[in-house]
Amino acid sequence: MNTYLEQRKFVVPEVIVGYESSLLIGQYLKHFGAKKAMIVTDKGITAQKWFPQILASIKTAGLNFIIFDDVSSNPKDFEAMLGAELFLAEDCDSIVAIGGGSPMDCAKCISIVSTNGGHVLDYVGVDEIRLPGPPLLCIPTTAGTAADVSQFAIITDTHEHIKKAIISKKVVPDLALIDPQPLMTMDPYLTACTGMDALTHGIEAYVSSAAGALTDVHALKAIETVYHALPKAVLPERSLEVMHDMMMGSLHAGFAFSNASLGAVHACAHSLGGTLDLPHGECNSILLERVIDINYDFAKRRYDKIAALMGVTEGDIKAGLIKKISSLREAVGIPELIAFDRPSEEIIDTMTHGALGDPCMVTNPKPLTYEEVRDIYAKLFR
Ligand SMILES: [Fe+2]
Missing domain, CATH: 3.40.50.1970 (Rossmann fold)
Incomplete structure (x- = not known):
C-alpha cells in the first residue's frame, strides 16, 4: 500500500x-x-x-x-x-x-x-x-x-x-x-554536534519505514533549514536570526522523528555513546555518512530528495549526498573518526549487540546484519 x-x-x-x-x-x-x-x-x-x-x-x-x-x-x-x-x-x-x-x-x-x-x-x-x-x-x-x-x-x-x-x-x-x-552563548562545538544531531533526526525520520505525510513535511523542512543555518551558527558572529533558524530546524526535526522514529545512525550512536561516554551529536555525525552508504539503495528516492535539498541533482547522487554531508561535518569542526584507539573485540561485539537491540533500528530502511553493524564500528576509530 x-x-x-x-x-x-x-x-x-x-x-x-x-x-x-x-x-x-x-x-x-x-x-x-x-x-x-x-x-x-x-x-x-x-x-x-x-x-x-x-x-x-x-x-x-x-x-x-x-x-x-x-x-x-x-x-x-x-x-x-x-x-x-x-x-x-x-x-x-x-x-x-x-x-x-x-x-x-x-x-x-x-x-x-x-x-x-x-x-x-x-x-x-x-x-x-x-x-x-x-x-x-x-x-x-x-x-x-x-x-x-x-x-x-x-x-x-x-x-x-x-x-x-x-x-x-x-x-x-x-x-x-x-x-x-x-543559544547565543552556546559553545561552537556543542552547536556543531547538536546541529548535526538535528540534521540526522530529519534524515533518519524521512527515510524511516514509519514515515508518513505529516512527518515528511517536517523532516524535509528540518533538513533544509539546518543544512543552511548550521555553518553560520558555529561562527563567532552568529546572529539571533541564525540561531532562531537552528531552533526551528531542530523543532521540525523533533516533530518528524518523534512520530516516524529514527534508524541505524541513532541505534549505533546510542550504543557507542553509552559505552565510551561520547557526545551524542558527535557520534551521529561520524556515523551518518557510513549509514547512508549502506542504506542508500533501500530508500533511493528519499535520499535523492534529500540530496536535491543540498544542491545535488545530477551525476552520482549517492556520492554527491555523502560528500555534502562530509563537507558540512568538516566545516563545523567534527572529525571523521572517533579520537580513541580501537576498543577491544569484546567491546565492539557488545556495542553491536546493543545497536541491533535498540528500538531505533526497527525503522531503518534496510535491516542491518550483525556483520554490517560490526563493520561500521570496526572502522570508526583512528
Ligand atoms: Fe539524536
Missing part, C-alpha cells in the same frame, strides 16, 4: 516559539496548577547569565521550586533515580527541564519513576509506561535534541554501559518554550 494511505499517529506538545518565550515559564506553571516545581538542569546551565531571569519568572508567579542539577552529559540511571527520590521527598508537583538533551531526558525519567515507581530501566522499550507523570515543561537551550517535543527519553544503563531508549507518549512534554536567546 502507498505509505500515505496507511494510518499514522502524530503527537506533539503545546509549543511557544519566540524571543524570551522562556520567561513565560511562571505563567505556564500556574496554568498547570503547579505549586512547587522541580527544576531539572545541569551546573553549566545554572551558571548562565540568563538563568536567574527564568527563576525570576517562577518567583513572580508566586510559586515555589527546588533545583536538581546533578545531571551529567549522557544522563545516568542513578541520576534519574536520585531525582525521583528528591521529587517525592520535597513534595513537588511539576517538573521544569532547562538545558540540552541530558537534563530533558533525565527530567522525563524522573517523571516516569516518581509516578510509576520501580526502576527507570523497567520502562526501556516502546510503550512500557502505565501512568503519565506530573506536568513537564521544557526550555531547550541547545538546537538539536528536540527532547522538548519528542516521545523519546534516552538514559545510560551504568551496569551495561549502554544508552537505552524509552519511547512512549507518556514522556511527551506538556509544553516547550522555544527561545533562541540561550
Whole structure:
C-alpha cells in the first residue's frame, strides 16, 4: 500500500516559539496548577547569565521550586533515580527541564519513576509506561535534541554501559518554550554536534519505514533549514536570526522523528555513546555518512530528495549526498573518526549487540546484519 494511505499517529506538545518565550515559564506553571516545581538542569546551565531571569519568572508567579542539577552529559540511571527520590521527598508537583538533551531526558525519567515507581530501566522499550507523570515543561537551550517535543527519553544503563531508549507518549512534554536567546552563548562545538544531531533526526525520520505525510513535511523542512543555518551558527558572529533558524530546524526535526522514529545512525550512536561516554551529536555525525552508504539503495528516492535539498541533482547522487554531508561535518569542526584507539573485540561485539537491540533500528530502511553493524564500528576509530 502507498505509505500515505496507511494510518499514522502524530503527537506533539503545546509549543511557544519566540524571543524570551522562556520567561513565560511562571505563567505556564500556574496554568498547570503547579505549586512547587522541580527544576531539572545541569551546573553549566545554572551558571548562565540568563538563568536567574527564568527563576525570576517562577518567583513572580508566586510559586515555589527546588533545583536538581546533578545531571551529567549522557544522563545516568542513578541520576534519574536520585531525582525521583528528591521529587517525592520535597513534595513537588511539576517538573521544569532547562538545558540540552541530558537534563530533558533525565527530567522525563524522573517523571516516569516518581509516578510509576520501580526502576527507570523497567520502562526501556516502546510503550512500557502505565501512568503519565506530573506536568513537564521544557526550555531547550541547545538546537538539536528536540527532547522538548519528542516521545523519546534516552538514559545510560551504568551496569551495561549502554544508552537505552524509552519511547512512549507518556514522556511527551506538556509544553516547550522555544527561545533562541540561550543559544547565543552556546559553545561552537556543542552547536556543531547538536546541529548535526538535528540534521540526522530529519534524515533518519524521512527515510524511516514509519514515515508518513505529516512527518515528511517536517523532516524535509528540518533538513533544509539546518543544512543552511548550521555553518553560520558555529561562527563567532552568529546572529539571533541564525540561531532562531537552528531552533526551528531542530523543532521540525523533533516533530518528524518523534512520530516516524529514527534508524541505524541513532541505534549505533546510542550504543557507542553509552559505552565510551561520547557526545551524542558527535557520534551521529561520524556515523551518518557510513549509514547512508549502506542504506542508500533501500530508500533511493528519499535520499535523492534529500540530496536535491543540498544542491545535488545530477551525476552520482549517492556520492554527491555523502560528500555534502562530509563537507558540512568538516566545516563545523567534527572529525571523521572517533579520537580513541580501537576498543577491544569484546567491546565492539557488545556495542553491536546493543545497536541491533535498540528500538531505533526497527525503522531503518534496510535491516542491518550483525556483520554490517560490526563493520561500521570496526572502522570508526583512528
Ligand atoms: Fe539524536
